[in-house]
Each structure stands twice: as C-alpha cells, then as structure tokens.
Amino acid sequence: MLIENRNYLRLQQRSLIKEIDEVEINRDKIVVENARKGMPTLVIKNQSRTKYLHSKYDPYSEAERIVKSVNLKRETKHVILFGVGLGYHIIELLKKYPTITMSIYEPDRELLATFLKNFSLESIEKGTLSCILPINSSLSNELAILQQRYGNNIEVFPLPTYEDLFKKELEELYKSLITTLKNQKGNFVANVTFQKRWTINAVKNFPAVLNTPNIFKDINTNHFKDKPAIIVAAGPSLNKEFDNLKKIKEQGLAYIFSVGSAINALIENNIYPDAACTYDPSEHNQVVFEKLKDKQINDIPIIFGSTVGYETIENYPGDMVHMITSQDTVSAALLENSKEIDRVNDAPSIAVVTYQLLEKLGFTQVYLVGQNLAFLDSKMYAEGIEYGKDIDENNSENLLTVQDVEGNKIVTNEGYDSMRRQLEQSIASTPNVQVYNTTVGGAKIEGTSFILLSNVIDKHFSNHVVAPNWYKGTSNYNIDHVNKMLLKYKREQENLEKLLYELEIILEKLHSKINSNEKAKLENNLNKFDRVFKKMKNNNYYISFISPMIRVQTETLAEKSKNIKYDIDSSTKISQINQHFGKYIREVINHLEFTKPFYEDLIKSVRITQDHA
Structure with a gap:
C-alpha cells in the first residue's frame, strides 16, 4: 500500500488497514503490466482466460471515453464507483462532475489491495471520497449512512469491464441499496406515524417503569443462561402447534414468550405463555390484550417496552416487567446512570425486539413458532384472533413471492418481508445463539435451521428448565x-x-x-x-x-x-x-x-x- 494511502486510512478508515495488510495478492492471477502507451494497465488471468480491466493500449483515453458517455442525473449528489481497477476513470469523472462526492466499492479484496498500491487517494480532492465500502456484512450499514446523508440522490457507476466479471456482486449491491431505501422509507413512515406517540407513551408509562422490575437489572438472569426459549408468533402455522406447545408448557421444557396477537390464540387453546411481550406504540395495541383483561387472567406476566401504547398496560391484571426501548428519551433523561441501563432497539416487529431481549438475557437456543412472515392458504393469522383478515392472493398489488422453509414459492407482502430481513440481520449479528425455525409453510429465514416442533421436543428438550416466579423482582430506581x-x-x-x-x-x-x-x-x-x-x-x-x-x-x-x-x-x-x-x-x-x-x-x-x- 502507498504510504499516503496508509496515512489517509489511518485517519478515515483505520479498520481497513489491517484488512488490506492481510490480503495476499496472487501475482499469477492479478498482473500490473505496461500498456502499449507506457502507463500501467491491469490484467486478470484465470485459467485459460485473460481479461484486461483497462485498455492494453491507452487506459487514459479509454477512461475519457467511458466518462464522456456517462450522464448523471442533475440531482445526483453521490456516486458509488463499482470497481476501480487502477482508478483512471476516477479523475476523469471528477473533472466532469467536480461537485459530487463518491464512495468506492471494489468487490475483490486482491483488486482493492492492488488499487491501493498503485493509486494515491490524495489525488482525490479532500472531502470528495466518503469511504471505501466494506466487502462484508456491514455493507448495509454503510449504505444506510450514505442514504441518510444523500437520500435518493445516489447513483452506481460500474466500470464496464466489471459488469461482466462481477455480475452477481453488482446485482447484490443494487439489492442492498433497494433494501436500505425501503428500510429508510419504513423509518420515515414510522417517524411520521409514531414520533409523538413514542414520547407521550414514555411519559405516561414512566410511573409503571418506576414501579415494575427492569428485565435486565432487577430480574435474576441466571434463570435464562444457556436455556432454550420459544418465540410464539401469530402466523397461521401456529394452528398446527397447540398440542406441542401445551406439552412444552406443562413439562416446563422451554420458556415460552408470546409476541403480538399470538397471546389470544394461546389463551383460546388454554396455553398460558411464560410471558407476553409487547412494544407497539399505537393506541390500537390495547386491542391485543382485551381478551386477557376481560377474563381477568392474572397469571401471565407481561414484558412491556417503555414506549408501548400506554393504554396497553393500563389495568393489566397480571405481573408486569419492563424493558427500556431505544425510542424512550424520557427514561434516558430522568433515570440515574441511564446510559448504563441496557435497552432494546426499536424494530418493525415485536418478534425482532423479543429476539434481541432473549439474546441479551442469555438464552442460547431460540425456536420460532408461527413465524410465517407470509400467507398460508390466504390466512394472515392463527385461529382465535378475531381481527385477523384473509387476503386475496389473486390481487397481486403489494404482494411478492419468496421461498418457504422447504424451498417452495409462497406469497408475502412488503411489511412481512421487511420484518424477515430485520430478523435475519439480528440473527446474523448474534452468532452465539442457535436459532431454529419450526414454522411449517413459513418464509425461509436466513441464519435459522428448519425443524418440526415435534422433533424439537423429542431431540432437543429433556429437562424441566423454567424457574417458578422468575419474573418476580423489585424495582430499585433512585x-x-x-x-x-x-x-x-x-x-x-x-x-x-x-x-x-x-x-x-x-x-x-x-x-x-x-x-x-x-x-x-x-x-x-x-x-x-x-x-x-x-x-x-x-x-x-x-x-x-x-x-x-x-x-x-x-x-x-x-x-x-x-x-x-x-x-x-x-x-x-x-x-x-x-x-x-x-x-x-x-x-x-x-x-x-x-x-x-x-x-x-x-x-x-x-x-x-x-x-x-
């Protein structure tokens, strides 16, 4: 690596230095040689195939021609350069568009290392280069940062030779950008919808926060260490699992946490989970617990997010335990040492929030039940959920097709698909937890292994693990x-x-x-x-x-x-x-x-x- 590039990265992207230093360039595969006009050009040799990334005659003139044919939109503020080779087109692009900023995404580490050995980043005007995008799981995070900064005003400029050589990687980059944009739109919609409710809920719920144990600091988490937990969602596949869940509950084989509307299907089948989890800030969320309140069921503890719709926890008949959410600015302001109190991040699904919760509590095996994230026989919800609606799969508006747990095609919508992606991100970030998906006919969730719940009982569970009254604790806020x-x-x-x-x-x-x-x-x-x-x-x-x-x-x-x-x-x-x-x-x-x-x-x-x- 050039010394000036090392100095640049030391200030801007220190983590990349070690990554590049560990790259061994295969000199038989990647060759820098002189072009006919004397300047260096780059060749990839792969078995019998030789591919020049730049002209073998005159790379400068080629770069001029390539950039001349580029017409960025007037509103474009940022360009992601997909593939840089030796960087000839970078200088030409900045001559044509001097006010844009850019990021580099080189899909091959050896080519990136070669680029940094031959091209000085100091030749790019200070402030123009935003970053060199990573070739790993944090790519989506970096893209999210770019889209927060530049919105929709981002274009991808692939070096023509890369479009064929790295076709799959280019498609993945476009997919990641689209996904990030969808997530941002989702965040914007959430902000518009809930920005006032989050704060009012936090204020209204604060007395309950003071009077109930914090799940992370007031409950003995040794009860959960290395134990199995089940997240029961309200998908239609839940209908097949009531007998299995009843057996698990009766024998205390795993902790059962219901999420969202699943509480109603479970109550309808005389199954009381070890806790019901809730965080939805909307006023409508109280409807989920109407049946439980009407029946005055007092032996199902609730774990509520501190910004949950305040109506949800009013007159709750059972024990209550709370978790501080990332949207709660009130608790952050008023509680002593609030920065040291663990919290869960807001997410588009209570299943994602509950997964975060379980990982933080020390559970190492998590089983998903009724987590369809898609439609099953046109059904959205399990039986016992009176406000659930069927959908018309022939009306394709807002519907899309994904793979199910067995490789078949199933129908879902944007909302469910966003939840699935968020859950996959959470799972990918917690390699210490083994996640199993038992949802028959549900969407495939990356990072999980599919197994029937009946087989889980036979092969994975053996002992009673649920501690009695685990939810009892005393709030000790100052x-x-x-x-x-x-x-x-x-x-x-x-x-x-x-x-x-x-x-x-x-x-x-x-x-x-x-x-x-x-x-x-x-x-x-x-x-x-x-x-x-x-x-x-x-x-x-x-x-x-x-x-x-x-x-x-x-x-x-x-x-x-x-x-x-x-x-x-x-x-x-x-x-x-x-x-x-x-x-x-x-x-x-x-x-x-x-x-x-x-x-x-x-x-x-x-x-x-x-x-x-």
Missing part, C-alpha cells in the same frame, strides 16, 4: 434522583418558553426590516437569531421531550436551511428564514404547550410513587 431531574427539566421547560418568545421577537424585527438598507442591523439580528436558536436546540427539555416528537419537521428544516445558508440576497434570506424557521418555531411552541399537562401529571405520579415507597 426516586430522589428522578425528582431532582423532574425539577431540573421543569426549569428547562420554562427557559425554553423564554427562548421561543425571544426567537419570535427577533423574527418580527427581521421581517420589519426586510427591505431595509441597514445591513449592519440586519446582520446583527441574523447573528442573534443564530445564537438563540442554538440555545433552543441545546435546551434539555427540547432535546428530551420536544425534539423526538418533531423528527420529520427537524429533517425538513435541515434540508431547507442548506439553501438558506448560502443565499447572498438579504431580503430573500430573511423571507426564507421567516417562512421555514418561523414554521418550525411554531411547531416547537405547539408541542411545548401539548406536553405541559402530561409533564405536570408525571410530576404528581412520581410524588405518589415516592410516598408509597
């Missing part, structure tokens, strides 16, 4: 600390109100001077606005209670402010600030007023909790 933080955030709430009033006054002044020639005063007011706006953004109440509820609005403002920043016309700039920042400030004011009664109720509830302690 209530005095919580009260101190509540008072601190009350003061921050009052300060935020003052800052918002000040911002409105400055905006009025700017608006009144929009056509003024007093540039010094205008500049002074603009600078003052920037300072006060930054104070608002740094206000703790804004950060923990308001900002999470207006994520989409914040992203929109960030996009708009990029253009405002570089506007040199004062009147246009002030007009844009009034329009976009004014609208955002009104959003903050509205949400501040909206949260006030909830916050007052929270203070009272915590005082009651302390009085009863």
Whole structure:
C-alpha cells in the first residue's frame, strides 16, 4: 500500500488497514503490466482466460471515453464507483462532475489491495471520497449512512469491464441499496406515524417503569443462561402447534414468550405463555390484550417496552416487567446512570425486539413458532384472533413471492418481508445463539435451521428448565434522583418558553426590516437569531421531550436551511428564514404547550410513587 494511502486510512478508515495488510495478492492471477502507451494497465488471468480491466493500449483515453458517455442525473449528489481497477476513470469523472462526492466499492479484496498500491487517494480532492465500502456484512450499514446523508440522490457507476466479471456482486449491491431505501422509507413512515406517540407513551408509562422490575437489572438472569426459549408468533402455522406447545408448557421444557396477537390464540387453546411481550406504540395495541383483561387472567406476566401504547398496560391484571426501548428519551433523561441501563432497539416487529431481549438475557437456543412472515392458504393469522383478515392472493398489488422453509414459492407482502430481513440481520449479528425455525409453510429465514416442533421436543428438550416466579423482582430506581431531574427539566421547560418568545421577537424585527438598507442591523439580528436558536436546540427539555416528537419537521428544516445558508440576497434570506424557521418555531411552541399537562401529571405520579415507597 502507498504510504499516503496508509496515512489517509489511518485517519478515515483505520479498520481497513489491517484488512488490506492481510490480503495476499496472487501475482499469477492479478498482473500490473505496461500498456502499449507506457502507463500501467491491469490484467486478470484465470485459467485459460485473460481479461484486461483497462485498455492494453491507452487506459487514459479509454477512461475519457467511458466518462464522456456517462450522464448523471442533475440531482445526483453521490456516486458509488463499482470497481476501480487502477482508478483512471476516477479523475476523469471528477473533472466532469467536480461537485459530487463518491464512495468506492471494489468487490475483490486482491483488486482493492492492488488499487491501493498503485493509486494515491490524495489525488482525490479532500472531502470528495466518503469511504471505501466494506466487502462484508456491514455493507448495509454503510449504505444506510450514505442514504441518510444523500437520500435518493445516489447513483452506481460500474466500470464496464466489471459488469461482466462481477455480475452477481453488482446485482447484490443494487439489492442492498433497494433494501436500505425501503428500510429508510419504513423509518420515515414510522417517524411520521409514531414520533409523538413514542414520547407521550414514555411519559405516561414512566410511573409503571418506576414501579415494575427492569428485565435486565432487577430480574435474576441466571434463570435464562444457556436455556432454550420459544418465540410464539401469530402466523397461521401456529394452528398446527397447540398440542406441542401445551406439552412444552406443562413439562416446563422451554420458556415460552408470546409476541403480538399470538397471546389470544394461546389463551383460546388454554396455553398460558411464560410471558407476553409487547412494544407497539399505537393506541390500537390495547386491542391485543382485551381478551386477557376481560377474563381477568392474572397469571401471565407481561414484558412491556417503555414506549408501548400506554393504554396497553393500563389495568393489566397480571405481573408486569419492563424493558427500556431505544425510542424512550424520557427514561434516558430522568433515570440515574441511564446510559448504563441496557435497552432494546426499536424494530418493525415485536418478534425482532423479543429476539434481541432473549439474546441479551442469555438464552442460547431460540425456536420460532408461527413465524410465517407470509400467507398460508390466504390466512394472515392463527385461529382465535378475531381481527385477523384473509387476503386475496389473486390481487397481486403489494404482494411478492419468496421461498418457504422447504424451498417452495409462497406469497408475502412488503411489511412481512421487511420484518424477515430485520430478523435475519439480528440473527446474523448474534452468532452465539442457535436459532431454529419450526414454522411449517413459513418464509425461509436466513441464519435459522428448519425443524418440526415435534422433533424439537423429542431431540432437543429433556429437562424441566423454567424457574417458578422468575419474573418476580423489585424495582430499585433512585426516586430522589428522578425528582431532582423532574425539577431540573421543569426549569428547562420554562427557559425554553423564554427562548421561543425571544426567537419570535427577533423574527418580527427581521421581517420589519426586510427591505431595509441597514445591513449592519440586519446582520446583527441574523447573528442573534443564530445564537438563540442554538440555545433552543441545546435546551434539555427540547432535546428530551420536544425534539423526538418533531423528527420529520427537524429533517425538513435541515434540508431547507442548506439553501438558506448560502443565499447572498438579504431580503430573500430573511423571507426564507421567516417562512421555514418561523414554521418550525411554531411547531416547537405547539408541542411545548401539548406536553405541559402530561409533564405536570408525571410530576404528581412520581410524588405518589415516592410516598408509597
């Protein structure tokens, strides 16, 4: 590797240095030789086949011709170079499109090592190269970062010789980009749908969090270490497994955790799981537990996410245990040493959240039951779930075909397919857990082994492993600390109100001077606005209670402010600030007023909790 490249990677991508240093280039396979015009060219020799990645006559002229034929879209901000060879086209592309940024994705490690031995990354203008994308499982994470930064304004530019040589890898890159984009759209939809509910649920649920044991810190996790667990989902294949699950429950052969609507199918068949898990922030989530509440079943403990729809846990008749979720900014603000408290990441499916939970608790064998993630005989849900609907498989809109556990084709939809991909990612990141899929007719889930549940009972289970009353524990949060933080955030709430009033006054002044020639005063007011706006953004109440509820609005403002920043016309700039920042400030004011009664109720509830302690 060139010294300047090593220095660059040491600052930008240190982990890649070791990876490249470990690559041994096969000199019989990858050869750098001189082209007819004297500059180096690159050859791949594979058995009887020889393939030049660049012209064997004049690589420079070839690169010029290749780039000349490239027409990026006007809105393109970032280009992923698929295959770089010796990098001739990189310089030509930047000559033609000097404002774009780029990433390098070289699908062959030996070719990447060869590139770094011959091409100086310092020849690319500073700030232009975002990264060299990894050839491993973290590729999707890096693509997600790029799409967060550049949105849909990304294009892939494959070096023509690579399109044939690495056809499969190129297809995989396109698939990964599409998947990442779908996940981002899913995140955007989730933000739009739940951004207010996450915070209000966290506030409303906080007294229950204080009064119930935390699954990670107040429960003896030795009960679960190296034990088997079953995640029971509500897919139609669950209908085949009630007898098997009843046997497992009666003999305590494994811990049974129901997820989502599966609780109703299990209750209907007189099977009480060891716990019901729930995290859905929607108001509708309470419907899942109506049957259990109506029957006053008090011997099924519930493990609830701290941002679950608050209606779900109101008047719950059984024991409750909680887990802090990644969307909970309230607990993070109010609990002592909150950064040290383990939490689960939000996901599109309670099965994914529960899988995270089980892995963190120390379970090493996890069995999936009723996890269809597809339709079975046009059914979405198991029997006993009254709000489940059949689907019309002949209406192909939003439907797609995937492989089932036995290699057959089955029908699913985008929602289920997204859940499957998320579950696969979670499984891939936890090699310490052996995951078995027992769902007959369900979608194939990468990283799992298919086995019938009856065979699991015969071959995998033998002893009673479920500890009695494992869910009993005592919450030991520091209530005095919580009260101190509540008072601190009350003061921050009052300060935020003052800052918002000040911002409105400055905006009025700017608006009144929009056509003024007093540039010094205008500049002074603009600078003052920037300072006060930054104070608002740094206000703790804004950060923990308001900002999470207006994520989409914040992203929109960030996009708009990029253009405002570089506007040199004062009147246009002030007009844009009034329009976009004014609208955002009104959003903050509205949400501040909206949260006030909830916050007052929270203070009272915590005082009651302390009085009863």
